[in-house]
Every structure is written in C-alpha cells, then in structure tokens.
Amino acid sequence: MFFNVKRVCAVVAVTLFLNFSLALVQAPTVKAADAPVDLKLEATSAFLMEASTGQILYEMNADKALPPASMAKMMTEYLVMEAVKSGKFKWTDMVTTSKYAADVIGSGDLLAEGEQETMDDMFAALSIYSANDAAVALAEFIGGTEENFAKMMNQKAKDFGLSDQAHFINATGLSRADLGKYAPKELQGETMLTAKDAAIIAYNILKDHKEILKYTSTPSKKFREKDKTPMINWNWMLAGNKDNVNFKRYAYEGLDGLKTGHTDEAGYCFTATAERNGMRLISVVMGTKTEPKRFDESRKVLDYGFNNFEMKQVLTAKTEIDSLKTVNIKKGVGTEVPVVTQTGITVVAKKGAKPEEFLITAAPLEDSSKLVAPITKGQVLGTVKVTYGGKEQITNLIATDDMEKGSWIRLFFRAIKNFFVDMLHGSKKS
Incomplete structure (x- = not known):
C-alpha cells in the first residue's frame, strides 16, 4: 500500500491548523489589570476613601509623610469629642486661656490671656475658624499641658493603625520653629502625616463622632454675640456657600467638612467629606501651591468618586x-x-x-x-x-x-x- 505523501502532508497541516485555531478559541482570556487613574492633580499627594467601609477608591503618593499643617487638628477634635463623650468633661465646662494659648501664632487671635469660654465655644472656634488659640486652650484643659495632649494624640494614632510615619508634637500642626519658646521638650521632630493617615483620622471622626459636622458645615459664626464680625470658615467648598458671592464657585453639593491646613512647609492642604445619594466620601489633598488650588484639586478627586462609584446593596x-x-x-x-x-x-x-x-x-x-x-x-x-x-x-x-x-x-x-x-x-x- 502506497501513501500519497503530498496528501498526507496536507491533511497533517490542516489538522494542526484546526487544533491551533481551536486552542486559541478555547484559551481563557486574561483581562488586563485596570490602569492607575491619572487625575492630573497639581498636588504632592492625594487620597479618596468611602466613609462607611473605608474602601480606598483612589490614591497618589498616599504613603508619603508630609507636614499636614492644621489638618493635624482633626486628631485634636477627635480627642476633645472623645473626652466629652466619656463623661470626663462637659461642653458647658469653662476653659481658661493660658498665656501660651493667647500668644500662639496663626489662625485665631480670638482669645486673651485669662479669658474663659465654654468647651463648646472653643470647639466651634477650632472647627470653624481653625483657631490655634482655641486648640491650645482645649489641649491644655484636657491634657494638663499641650505636650501631654500631643502624647495622647500619638497614642490615638497607634490605636487607629496610622503609619509609622504619623507623628504629632502639638495640637495645632504648627512647626517647631513656629512654636518658638513653647516648642515641646520631650517630643522630638515635627508633626507629620501621610494623605492616607489624614483620611483614616477623618474616617474615625465620622464613625465615632459624626456630630462634628454640625460645626464643620457652618460657613460663618460669631465667636461672641458682641463681636462685630463673624468667624469665616476656611473651607470654601461648603455646600452652604452656594449663595455666597465670594465662594459660590467653589461650593460643592453635599460637602459639609472637614479640615483645611496651610503653612509654608506644608503648602495648602484639605481633608474634605461630602455625601451624595447615600454615599459619603473622604478626600485628602496635600501640598498644593495656592489656596484656591486645594479646592480645585479636591473637586477633581471627589468628582472621580461620585462619577464612577455607588453604594450597592447586595443583601x-x-x-x-x-x-x-x-x-x-x-x-x-x-x-x-x-x-x-x-x-x-x-x-x-x-x-x-x-x-x-x-x-x-x-x-x-x-x-x-x-x-x-x-x-x-x-x-x-x-x-x-x-x-x-x-x-x-x-x-x-x-x-x-x-x-x-x-x-x-x-x-x-x-x-x-x-x-x-x-x-x-x-x-x-x-
């Protein structure tokens, strides 16, 4: 019996081709991983988190430790609210302003040495006006000294599981040089946080003390009834500013907090929170060049979250x-x-x-x-x-x-x- 070599070769070739083609059809397709999102932010770092689950939605240099400026006051706010909720203090307790509190530089300049105000009024000044004098007065009232209070801040940072880089030396976020003769003796270094650290602090505030939004959502308020001018909230993006001629272009639907910050070393920073359609987001932007830019970049981050994600009830x-x-x-x-x-x-x-x-x-x-x-x-x-x-x-x-x-x-x-x-x-x- 003789074989037709050409025919055999042709059959083999066709068979191999069909098997190869079938393998291609049956082979599982490997889906490429989603490419990192580039929001083209003009900032050093940024972070976005959903507030009820802590799920991370976006990050950029989020583990880079940076000076947070007044965003450090979020930890001060947490400890003050915790102290009241524990029953150790009451919002009606009177807080006396020390010489240091009256002398501290930066935002505030509301308090005179020896002046007494309620914890509630001091907290309003801290949360609405980012008042350094009120922050120091509250820290001394709760911790005995600001340095002791800063140690409490560092312990809470550990409790929250913040990065090893997270560190506080005072209640305000001011640098050691800014503190001058009032700089801490035992605590070394500078106050530092990552963008992720700042978001985690905000997450815990909203989880444990959501009443803070009553303060942070307030566009303006008089510190004393007799004051001629009110404290203006540094947060231009508040939804409550939608009719304010100066800030309405920055006002963001659903935004009701949380904390701005600025020093020469930190640049302009902002931890924001906003709620829409049952979803609350927390965004952090650090190290922008100008004050308006921190709000413009925060808008990009929040828009990305609200435009691309939603809360889905599975069960x-x-x-x-x-x-x-x-x-x-x-x-x-x-x-x-x-x-x-x-x-x-x-x-x-x-x-x-x-x-x-x-x-x-x-x-x-x-x-x-x-x-x-x-x-x-x-x-x-x-x-x-x-x-x-x-x-x-x-x-x-x-x-x-x-x-x-x-x-x-x-x-x-x-x-x-x-x-x-x-x-x-x-x-x-x-």
Missing part, C-alpha cells in the same frame, strides 16, 4: 440565602433550623457593575458545639460573605425560630433510624 437584613437556607442542628426536636441574614451588606461598586460580579458564599459555624439544641431565635448559626473586586464583607446568619432540645426517646429512635439508613447506603455502595 438586605432577614434575607434567605439560596445556598444555605437551613443549618443542621444536633439533639433538637428537628434536625435543621432556617437561617437568614442578620444585617444587610452594602458594598462600594463601580457604576454599572453586573450581579454576577458579586460572589455570595455561606457556611455554618465551624464551632459545632454552638449548633446543638436548644437554639433560640436570632442565635448566630453561620456567616455569609460577599466578595467584590477582591474585597470581602461578612454578616451573620441567624436562626429564624427557636428549636427545643429533643426528648431522649425522640433522639433514641432517630439514632436507630440513622443507623439503618447508614447501613443501607453502605450496602448499596459495596
């Missing part, structure tokens, strides 16, 4: 999960208990995200000792996890009904039934 409370509608229970009147979600799960998602992009997985508790009757309604029996974009959120699965412990006779006959069922299954397999 609601009391929802049944298809993959785990019931959980097996030992020694109960019944053998399983229906479960539902304890709380809902809402994630920050890109606008237009498809349902299949949200992976929902559920599982009973690994600790089987907690899956034994009696079971009470609302008892945690498992967890459900939503995964999106590599981020996970978890809520509990809880019992919808009580489950009493079964009587010994019920459990005895159930054991016998299970024994014979197991034997029957075993014999079929063999």
Whole structure:
C-alpha cells in the first residue's frame, strides 16, 4: 500500500491548523489589570476613601509623610469629642486661656490671656475658624499641658493603625520653629502625616463622632454675640456657600467638612467629606501651591468618586440565602433550623457593575458545639460573605425560630433510624 505523501502532508497541516485555531478559541482570556487613574492633580499627594467601609477608591503618593499643617487638628477634635463623650468633661465646662494659648501664632487671635469660654465655644472656634488659640486652650484643659495632649494624640494614632510615619508634637500642626519658646521638650521632630493617615483620622471622626459636622458645615459664626464680625470658615467648598458671592464657585453639593491646613512647609492642604445619594466620601489633598488650588484639586478627586462609584446593596437584613437556607442542628426536636441574614451588606461598586460580579458564599459555624439544641431565635448559626473586586464583607446568619432540645426517646429512635439508613447506603455502595 502506497501513501500519497503530498496528501498526507496536507491533511497533517490542516489538522494542526484546526487544533491551533481551536486552542486559541478555547484559551481563557486574561483581562488586563485596570490602569492607575491619572487625575492630573497639581498636588504632592492625594487620597479618596468611602466613609462607611473605608474602601480606598483612589490614591497618589498616599504613603508619603508630609507636614499636614492644621489638618493635624482633626486628631485634636477627635480627642476633645472623645473626652466629652466619656463623661470626663462637659461642653458647658469653662476653659481658661493660658498665656501660651493667647500668644500662639496663626489662625485665631480670638482669645486673651485669662479669658474663659465654654468647651463648646472653643470647639466651634477650632472647627470653624481653625483657631490655634482655641486648640491650645482645649489641649491644655484636657491634657494638663499641650505636650501631654500631643502624647495622647500619638497614642490615638497607634490605636487607629496610622503609619509609622504619623507623628504629632502639638495640637495645632504648627512647626517647631513656629512654636518658638513653647516648642515641646520631650517630643522630638515635627508633626507629620501621610494623605492616607489624614483620611483614616477623618474616617474615625465620622464613625465615632459624626456630630462634628454640625460645626464643620457652618460657613460663618460669631465667636461672641458682641463681636462685630463673624468667624469665616476656611473651607470654601461648603455646600452652604452656594449663595455666597465670594465662594459660590467653589461650593460643592453635599460637602459639609472637614479640615483645611496651610503653612509654608506644608503648602495648602484639605481633608474634605461630602455625601451624595447615600454615599459619603473622604478626600485628602496635600501640598498644593495656592489656596484656591486645594479646592480645585479636591473637586477633581471627589468628582472621580461620585462619577464612577455607588453604594450597592447586595443583601438586605432577614434575607434567605439560596445556598444555605437551613443549618443542621444536633439533639433538637428537628434536625435543621432556617437561617437568614442578620444585617444587610452594602458594598462600594463601580457604576454599572453586573450581579454576577458579586460572589455570595455561606457556611455554618465551624464551632459545632454552638449548633446543638436548644437554639433560640436570632442565635448566630453561620456567616455569609460577599466578595467584590477582591474585597470581602461578612454578616451573620441567624436562626429564624427557636428549636427545643429533643426528648431522649425522640433522639433514641432517630439514632436507630440513622443507623439503618447508614447501613443501607453502605450496602448499596459495596
């Protein structure tokens, strides 16, 4: 038998071509990673976070430590509000202005040595007018000395999990040179924060002391009723400035905080927060060249967040999960208990995200000792996890009904039934 060499070669060539083509069709496509977003910011660093989850939406040089100027006062604000909430102090407590507080340079110049004002009025001056004198007076009132208060700030920085570069030497954010003879003796270096650090402080303020927005959203206020001119909020982007002839071009819908800052070393900085359509964002911009520029660049960062992301409720409370509608229970009147979600799960998602992009997985508790009757309604029996974009959120699965412990006779006959069922299954397999 003779082979037609040309025909064989042709068949082989066609076969190889078809197999190669099929491999190309069947090969999984590898999606390229999203390219880093370039907002063309005229700033040294920037950061964007969603306020309820802490999810990072944008960052640029966000781990670079820089002088934060008055943005450092966010930590001062946190500690003041914490001191009041703990019951150690009251907003009506009178705070006396020391010589140092009266002498401190920079924004403020509201207080005279020996003057007494309430904690609430001092806090308003700190939060609305970024008053250095009020910041020092409050720090001394709570910490005994400003340096002791700065040590409290550094401890809170550790509690928040800020970077190792985060450091405070005073309550105002002023440099050591600016403090002159009032510079701290024990604390060395300068006050430094990264953009991410500043956002985390803002995140904790909004989580634990959202009442701060009552102050930071105020465009202007008289410090004393007898004062001829009010304190003007340094935050030009406040939504409340929409009708202000001087600031309306900067006013931003939903923006109600949080803290500006400026020194020669820091440039112009701004930690902003705004809420739209149920989503609150926190942005940080550090090191811009001019005062207007810090607001222009903040607008770019916030616009990016609001234009590209939204809050997506994936699960609601009391929802049944298809993959785990019931959980097996030992020694109960019944053998399983229906479960539902304890709380809902809402994630920050890109606008237009498809349902299949949200992976929902559920599982009973690994600790089987907690899956034994009696079971009470609302008892945690498992967890459900939503995964999106590599981020996970978890809520509990809880019992919808009580489950009493079964009587010994019920459990005895159930054991016998299970024994014979197991034997029957075993014999079929063999």
